[in-house]
Amino acid sequence: MTALVTIEGLTKRFPKQAEPALRSVSTQIRSGHIVGLVGPDGSGKTTFLRLIAGLLRPDEGGIDVGGFDPVANAKEVRARIAYMPQRFGLYEDLSVEENLNLYADLRGLVGSARKATFERLLDFTGLAPFTGRLAGALSGGMKQKLGLACALVVTPELLLLDEPSVGVDPISRRELWRMVSRLTDEGITVVWATAYLDEAEKCETVLVLSEGDLIFDGRPTDLAARVAGRVFLIEGIEGDRRYVLNRARQHEAVMDGTIQASHVRLLLNENARALSLASIGAGDEARLKPVAPRFEDAFIDLIGGGFRAESPFAGGSQRSHDIAIAVEARGLTRMFGSFTAASEISFDVRRGEVFGLIGPNGAGKSTTFKMLSGLLKPTSGEARIAGVDLRTAASEARARLGYMAQKFSLYGDLSTMQNLRFFARVYGLTGARQRLMIERMIDSFALTDKLNENSAQLPLGFKQRLSLACAVMHEPDVLFLDEPTSGVDPRTRREFWAHINAMVTNGVTVIVTTHFLDEAEYCDRAALIYRGQMIALGTPAELKAQAASSTMPNPTFEDAFIALVEKNEAETSP
């Protein structure tokens, strides 16, 4: 195997940014391979791809694509590569065929060769029935396939895909993966950038980026081997598994811990293999069961462990609700024109529960969420917070809830401190209590160094922390978190969940949406939302059990999701 791309000491800096986006990265990409480019948002994945495509000029180091320099020999390199940027690079006001024609013209594919290629691509992507449809009217999965087809009008040597699976439902994600795997059989080299760590497991080699550093370059199995024998599940926990997790995370033998349905998943330290379950309060029946490591375990090991400190929210004041049901949804339906974004969604959320709304982007999670929090009026149905009807007493209900929006929705031109003060006043905190709560938030989220920075300039992780701080400052009874961990690196994700778990232990009710299907495992119960419908509701263990079969006895949550969607479609279609 020869190297198609050789990269030596590649560094890229952007103006106004203290840290480089990429720091002396050296690697080789071999031809015919599918290479996973893995890392959280902001780790440098897109910059890496753009540099290979010659869209950015490196500050230091060099890139060689099949003997050419991407900047000096831009024409030659661009004739050999295909690049699908995030959002797929489609013209939404052009039809499927017009998009294909444009890219075929630009790449000089004409005549009968074009006809044959289009036929092959349309067949390959299953878009043949939709050639006249405007790209903007396609579903996320179909857009993704069209984006791929446009990139492939001329068979490239190297295909660069920037987060092709973001915003796409898990079924389309798997289909895309199959399509791309077939391309490597034709000898095309593929670089697949993704923030989903589970996708990386399927690649032949992976490049793992973290804050601009290449921290691993090799086969995913080699990475997983680093943590072999160190990953365990604590089964049969008596009492609160969140309490056990909290104790375990702070144990010296433990590098990382997460909730996995009714169990706790632990990554142990290399040297300290012994862990006394009694010392973390797991109960007499609890036992440690070794399990196969996942890519994420290895990733956390690579970055030196998860979040291990005590959450400052632990041991806070207990909330006393007079009602056992914190949130009620009754037949919530929302239409946008003729489009039904959410249809007949009903469930109860009990006090002190973590309730997940799980589903791909565009499924209707956020719509449901906004109806529950009183931001969007349902077309029909009703929502109650702590027994208060949102239609009749919206402001009374809102005083009891905290809301963290999906997109960064603080004031970018205000500093961290000014944002905190503003939200404190909005929630009616004044005087000594305001000062006390702001101080507590600053300590809890380690914001001290960032107080005078404008919040728009903060790194993503800090933006999310500040958003959460602003949402919980007034000690709400019910906390709504819309994609709180989207784009956040795995360690910060754990920190967030540590805070959430601590608040839940204090009696706060949390409703969370996520498109990371594995995060569903952290919830007490979850509703699966797909195309506006709630297709399943239950504890993570129940949902997985529903999907288990003889061929798949131990499904992951994503397996379960896909199985449940397929089952739902089989039932609803005649």
Added chain:
Amino acid sequence: MSFSRFAAIMRKETRQAIRDPSTLMIAGLLPIMLIFLFGYAVSFDPRQFSVGVVVEQPTGETESFVASLRNTRYFEIETAPVRKDFETLMAAGELDAIIILPQDFSAIALRGEAAPIQILVDGGDPNTAGLVGSYIELLVINWLEQEWLDRGQPPLAPLVSIEPRVWFNAEISSRNYLVPGSVAIILTIIGALLTALVVAREWERGTMEALLATPVGPLELLLGKLVPYFVLGLGSFMLSVFVAVAFFGVPFRGSFFALSLAAALFMLCSLGQGLLISTLTRNQLVAAQVAVMLAFLPAFYFSNFVFELDSMPLALQLFSYAIPARFLVSTLQTQFLAGNVWAVLLPDLAALAIFAIVIFAICALFTRTRLD
């Protein structure tokens, strides 16, 4: 430069332009709106002035003088025996001028001496003040002549007889030069707005990256984007000229071909300006705002369209040479009102051509095939 890649970009832009209602609004509706606005709302023609006449001692002469004032269509006359009330009205802006006929008006006027009339003019609006003052002065002289004739006395023979004759704009209607001038302003706004959005839109929607990763070159990209909007812009130009002639009845005395040539060159300038703004801002909202500010304001102030360049300080006059609209306005006004004056047309065409070349050179310089 490959023709098929250029054609591909051009086809794509054309389709997008046709499917985007805002593009058609800018090219079709905006020119009509603007030309009606300039045609109706802006006018420098005299309106009726309100004048108060103070008659301290009514006589036959004062009556005939007031009657002669009333006979013109320029004045709305009120009379009063004292000036006190009129002063208040003038302060309130309801009177433009006060004419005071003193007690001894008749006696002195008939002696053939200079008529002792006092005219008070509201100087708050200097243009109006000047106009009113000179109108009244003329009227007084006319009246005196008439009075003498009526009494059989020989009038004071004027040394020079002035017979004014107006060329080019015989009705002295300001609309006849405002409407043609406005075509330049319209083309400035349309050209800049049409293209200000097109590059920024690609950046915002993430399509630019995909496009740049193909072998497309900057020139193909630039020209492919330009041509469809150039055609649209020429359409707006024809539409504006048609409305000017057919609806406002502005005479057209020049050569349509010559005017179109100037408009085409000018269109290149303003489209290029829009493309440049779009390329530099990469954001549709900012691009649209910048386009309106940067394209419209200088064209409005420094093109001789409304504000006369001759009465500006030298520095601003010199600055106006940097504004392409200035050269189109002079061609428009001569083509419409005077005809094909080569002495005006040729320098204008040359200037516009130079502008077009410079703007496109700058555009090409900033059109990168990289993101940084």
